[in-house]
Amino acid sequence: MGKEEKIGITVKKDENFSEWYSQVCLEQGAKLVDIRYGVQGFVVHRPWAFKILRRVYDYFDEEVEKDGHQPFLFPTVIPEENLIREKEHAGFAPDVFWVTEAGTEKLERRVALRPTGETAIYPIYALWIRSYKDLPFKGYQSRITVFRNEKTTRPFLRGREFMFYETHDVFATHKEATQQITKDMEIMEEVVRKKLKLPFIFFKRPQWDKFKGADETYASDTLMPDGKRNQMSSTHDLGQKFAKAYQIQIQDENGKEQYPWQTCFGPGIYRIMAALIGIHGDDTGLILPFDVAPTQLIIVPITFSKDQEKTKKVIAKCQQIKEKIKNFGYRVEVDLTENSPGFKFNNWEMLGVPIRIEIGPKEAEEETLTIARRTSREKKKIKIAELEKEIKKSAEILEKEMAEKAEKYFEGKTKETNSKKELIEIMRTYRGFVKVPFCSISSDGEKCADILKEETVGGCVCGIKLENPEKAKKTDKCVICGKEAKHIVYVAKSY
Amino acid sequence: MGKEEKIGITVKKDENFSEWYSQVCLEQGAKLVDIRYGVQGFVVHRPWAFKILRRVYDYFDEEVEKDGHQPFLFPTVIPEENLIREKEHAGFAPDVFWVTEAGTEKLERRVALRPTGETAIYPIYALWIRSYKDLPFKGYQSRITVFRNEKTTRPFLRGREFMFYETHDVFATHKEATQQITKDMEIMEEVVRKKLKLPFIFFKRPQWDKFKGADETYASDTLMPDGKRNQMSSTHDLGQKFAKAYQIQIQDENGKEQYPWQTCFGPGIYRIMAALIGIHGDDTGLILPFDVAPTQLIIVPITFSKDQEKTKKVIAKCQQIKEKIKNFGYRVEVDLTENSPGFKFNNWEMLGVPIRIEIGPKEAEEETLTIARRTSREKKKIKIAELEKEIKKSAEILEKEMAEKAEKYFEGKTKETNSKKELIEIMRTYRGFVKVPFCSISSDGEKCADILKEETVGGCVCGIKLENPEKAKKTDKCVICGKEAKHIVYVAKSY
Numbered sequence: 007m008g009k010e011e012k013i014g015i016t017v018k019k020d021e022n023f024s025e026w027y028s029q030v031c032l033e034q035g036a037k038l039v040d041i042r043y044g045v046q047g048f049v050v051h052r053p054w055a056f057k058i059l060r061r062v063y064d065y066f067d068e069e070v071e072k073d074g075h076q077p078f079l080f081p082t083v084i085p086e087e088n089l090i091r092e093k094e095h096a097g098f099a100p101d102v103f104w105v106t107e108a109g110t111e112k113l114e115r116r117v118a119l120r121p122t123g124e125t126a127i128y129p130i131y132a133l134w135i136r137s138y139k140d141l142p143f144k145g146y147q148s149r150i151t152v153f154r155n156e157k158t159t160r161p162f163l164r165g166r167e168f169m170f171y172e173t174h175d176v177f178a179t180h181k182e183a184t185q186q187i188t189k190d191m192e193i194m195e196e197v198v199r200k201k202l203k204l205p206f207i208f209f210k211r212p213q214w215d216k217f218k219g220a221d222e223t224y225a226s227d228t229l230m231p232d233g234k235r236n237q238m239s240s241t242h243d244l245g246q247k248f249a250k251a252y253q254i255q256i257q258d259e260n261g262k263e264q265y266p267w268q269t270c271f272g273p274g275i276y277r278i279m280a281a282l283i284g285i286h287g288d289d290t291g292l293i294l295p296f297d298v299a300p301t302q303l304i305i306v307p308i309t310f311s312k313d314q315e316k317t318k319k320v321i322a323k324c325q326q327i328k329e330k331i332k333n334f335g336y337r338v339e340v341d342l343t344e345n346s347p348g349f350k351f352n353n354w355e356m357l358g359v360p361i362r363i364e365i366g367p368k369e370a371e372e373e374t375l376t377i378a379r380r381t382s383r384e385k386k387k388i389k390i391a392e393l394e395k396e397i398k399k400s401a402e403i404l405e406k407e408m409a410e411k412a413e414k415y416f417e418g419k420t421k422e423t424n425s426k427k428e429l430i431e432i433m434r435t436y437r438g439f440v441k442v443p444f445c446s447i448s449s450d451g452e453k454c455a456d457i458l459k460e461e462t463v464g465g466c467v468c469g470i471k472l473e474n475p476e477k478a479k480k481t482d483k484c485v486i487c488g489k490e491a492k493h494i495v496y497v498a499k500s501y
Numbered sequence: 502m503g504k505e506e507k508i509g510i511t512v513k514k515d516e517n518f519s520e521w522y523s524q525v526c527l528e529q530g531a532k533l534v535d536i537r538y539g540v541q542g543f544v545v546h547r548p549w550a551f552k553i554l555r556r557v558y559d560y561f562d563e564e565v566e567k568d569g570h571q572p573f574l575f576p577t578v579i580p581e582e583n584l585i586r587e588k589e590h591a592g593f594a595p596d597v598f599w600v601t602e603a604g605t606e607k608l609e610r611r612v613a614l615r616p617t618g619e620t621a622i623y624p625i626y627a628l629w630i631r632s633y634k635d636l637p638f639k640g641y642q643s644r645i646t647v648f649r650n651e652k653t654t655r656p657f658l659r660g661r662e663f664m665f666y667e668t669h670d671v672f673a674t675h676k677e678a679t680q681q682i683t684k685d686m687e688i689m690e691e692v693v694r695k696k697l698k699l700p701f702i703f704f705k706r707p708q709w710d711k712f713k714g715a716d717e718t719y720a721s722d723t724l725m726p727d728g729k730r731n732q733m734s735s736t737h738d739l740g741q742k743f744a745k746a747y748q749i750q751i752q753d754e755n756g757k758e759q760y761p762w763q764t765c766f767g768p769g770i771y772r773i774m775a776a777l778i779g780i781h782g783d784d785t786g787l788i789l790p791f792d793v794a795p796t797q798l799i800i801v802p803i804t805f806s807k808d809q810e811k812t813k814k815v816i817a818k819c820q821q822i823k824e825k826i827k828n829f830g831y832r833v834e835v836d837l838t839e840n841s842p843g844f845k846f847n848n849w850e851m852l853g854v855p856i857r858i859e860i861g862p863k864e865a866e867e868e869t870l871t872i873a874r875r876t877s878r879e880k881k882k883i884k885i886a887e888l889e890k891e892i893k894k895s896a897e898i899l900e901k902e903m904a905e906k907a908e909k910y911f912e913g914k915t916k917e918t919n920s921k922k923e924l925i926e927i928m929r930t931y932r933g934f935v936k937v938p939f940c941s942i943s944s945d946g947e948k949c950a951d952i953l954k955e956e957t958v959g960g961c962v963c964g965i966k967l968e969n970p971e972k973a974k975k976t977d978k979c980v981i982c983g984k985e986a987k988h989i990v991y992v993a994k995s996y
Contacts, residue, residue: 040625040629043621044583045612048576050574050576050625051573051574051575053572053640056572056574076548077548077551078545078546078551080546081543081544082543082614083540083543100604100605101603102603104602105599105600105601107598107599107601108596108597108599109596116602117540126538129539130538133535151577155604167577169574
């Protein structure tokens with residue numbers, strides 16, 4: 007950031023979200039990723055993004071450990087025979103990268119770069135878990151990446167290598183497994199809604215959209231400003247399928263061999279980051295929750311290079327205030343680059359720094375300074391004696407403003423209809439969910455889902471709401487086939 | 502840990518270190534890794550080990566960020582053309598794994614699994630670093646793994662995938678680069694000597710043993726109980742070689758293009774773990790510093806199943822003490838498994854838990870308990886009122902005992918000679934460093950090093966000591982060729 011380079015976003019978020027999103031992520035924006043690495047879909051995560059992502063990882067680590075999960079780390083590669091042992095799950099194989107050579111030699115058996123952890127982890131679980139006394143067994147991997155050969159890629163939405171998180175739990179009964187699904191939802195509430203201020207709905211996915219090899223998939227979806235659903239997490243009820251495929255067996259209290267029940271939970275670190283960018287951001291750039299921001303407060307000296315004496319005083323005051331704020335326990339910086347104050351304001355707003363403090367020659371003389379929140383940008387002159395209290399207050403108001411704005415945004419993004427014609431019409435321009443009566447989310451509904459997708463040019467059946475689900479009336483007919491509608495489902499386009 | 506399985510180490514550390522080490526790492530020991538994953542050299546890091554390793558990572562993160570490094574994350578794969586652009590460094594290519602296929606398709610250009618980060622990172626540095634104002638530029642990657650096709654593999658000593666840490670720094674002058682090398686050494690002192698209580702010596706490596714592509718390599722070596730040197734870190738003075746190969750250029754204050762100077766520092770997370778196991782451990786298992794241990798205190802109820810009333814009281818007391826200790830801010834557990842107290846003692850000693858607390862029926866009645874350190878195992882009855890003070894004191898004594906024992910061990914592991922015959926004789930059975938006069942650590946000394954290696958069956962010239970180096974006397978002759986000795990070098994066998 008030495009020289010005053012051209013930065014800034016040239017499009018409005020509402021007018022061209024896709025371009026806005028790219029600009030925020032890249033060089034001219036918040037420099038979150040570098041896509042010039044030279045291998046498609048493999049990006050460099052730059053410091054500002056990495057620090058935010060690390061914070062999100064830490065939040066989840068804290069919650070899953072509170073819930074009794076133990077951390078571990080499995081290899082990045084998976085033997086081919088593991089990968090295809092669960093029949094439905096074997097469907098992953100066409101998307102995986104294969105390591106086939108080492109040095110100048112061909113490997114005897116090729117290995118895959120993990121597309122997800124089940125097939126690496128469960129053969130080892132079969133060795134570790136032997137008795138009902140070993141249950142429940144809860145493990146997780148954090149700060150890892152996985153690999154899938156996606157056709158199209160976009161920062162934090164779809165990558166060939168992307169940041170991953172996975173918990174893998176084993177229970178003696180299916181009841182405990184379903185309780186874990188609720189627990190996983192609570193973790194999402196705690197981290198994503200409470201800490202990151204992001205709204206979402208939990209869905210039970212249709213059978214045709216579940217995780218390969220699972221009995222059921224539960225997922226949390228939010229909506230991006232372009233109206234596309236963004237799946238921010240999933241928990242899979244694996245039933246006993248993987249236990250049977252990988253021979254995980256326990257001796258029960260009577261000494262009988264039993265297959266246990268499994269679940270796995272994956273908060274989508276990347277997708278959550280995409281939502282953080284897309285939902286909270288504005289025309290100027292990112293907006294970050296106070297606790298998430300790598301730099302929570304930025305101090306900008308308002309100096310006039312003509313008067314060197316005054317400038318010196320201002321800088322000294324900035325440094326002094328910085329030390330003060332550091333001692334309060336916050337992450338704070340002074341911007342001492344040669345850029346103009348206006349450039350600096352733009353730059354730190356682009357990065358989403360929650361609170362800005364301005365100190366000019368007048369403030370340097372008095373015991374005051376100017377404070378502004380990233381959300382409203384409203385400036386306020388305060389006394390230095392009240393700084394700690396004012397920072398706390400500003401942070402609280404900022405987070406409240408963020409949460410309210412996000413919830414309001416999300417609430418306004420659902421329509422409903424029971425006419426196919428109207429659905430098609432709505433989906434042509436609408437950016438959000440459309441609730442419609444639908445015949446079935448079991449496999450017999452897939453045909454209707456395919457038709458729906460085709461006629462709405464990409465509309466997906468997200469599933470049925472898990473909490474306070476809308477119930478189909480007896481008279482409701484499937485919006486596609488006209489047969490009895492068992493459910494009210496949510497439809498949205500998807501990434 | 503449901504049933505009382507057979508655990509415990511069957512050999513003495515001094516008598517058969519190699520076997521002792523394996524047993525501690527595996528199933529019958531502290532369950533640090535699982536080597537039954539099915540791909541040679543790719544191991545599973547189990548929770549106990551992972552928590553220790555994560556702590557070590559955190560220590561380094563804290564220090565390198567204090568020193569101004571920014572975290573980032575680069576892709577796991579490296580384009581082939583990057584990997585071979587620096588001529589000397591291209592020597593890595595024979596050891597790398599290649600990703601050549603995706604799904605059923607052959608990739609247009611194969612990519613390598615990173616063996617180390619330079620060739621992934623520096624082409625991007627060339628885009629980021631443009632002006633002297635961008636310098637110094639300090640970045641790092643933590644919690645990553647790298648891949649090398651090693652012939653033989655051992656837990657934490659040599660793996661085909663292993664845990665990695667790397668900082669990559671760019672400076673305007675060579676002077677600043679050399680100052681960074683000192684700074685990196687200070688970080689090693691802070692983390693490895695102070696926090697982990699591990700002794701080591703800094704060496705300047707001979708030219709033939711430097712990092713491929715570096716001008717000079719500086720490394721910290723410790724000695725394992727089998728006398729083999731264990732390189733725990735290295736800092737490479739890259740000079741301008743990589744800058745030239747990857748076209749990292751800066752505009753200096755006069756607007757002229759210049760190549761900057763680079764260093765990179767890699768604490769060997771795996772090797773540090775090996776030292777932690779090997780140097781601190783004893784015949785019973787691991788011994789961990791108080792701050793490093795995943796569980797710092799274990800409470801063992803001493804119960805007699807016959808008297809259920811008493812047992813209940815003991816358990817209640819244990820829970821109560823656990824909550825108390827938790828509130829002090831320590832990581833504590835109560836062992837409520839059905840195992841015998843003796844089995845429990847063994848198990849937690851195996852895991853290296855620093856402090857054990859025993860509570861029996863008598864302690865449950867009184868306001869007392871028994872406390873013992875993992876180091877001396879000496880038991881002490883203390884009053885509960887003094888618990889916090891006693892834990893603090895025990896932790897301090899334990900860490901002091903660990904540091905003293907390790908330093909004493911290390912000091913006693915260096916001999917010296919100036920006779921080749923004696924060197925060969927010593928190296929036949931001795932487990933440690935041998936100091937000898939040596940002609941040169943520039944490339945002209947390589948021939949002597951090769952002869953030395955052959956005649957001592959594996960002795961390596963580790964280099965010359967960086968701090969308070971022993972100076973060769975004018976009369977000293979190279980222990981191999983008999984020519985003038987420029988240095989006193991350290992010789993040891995190596996992994």
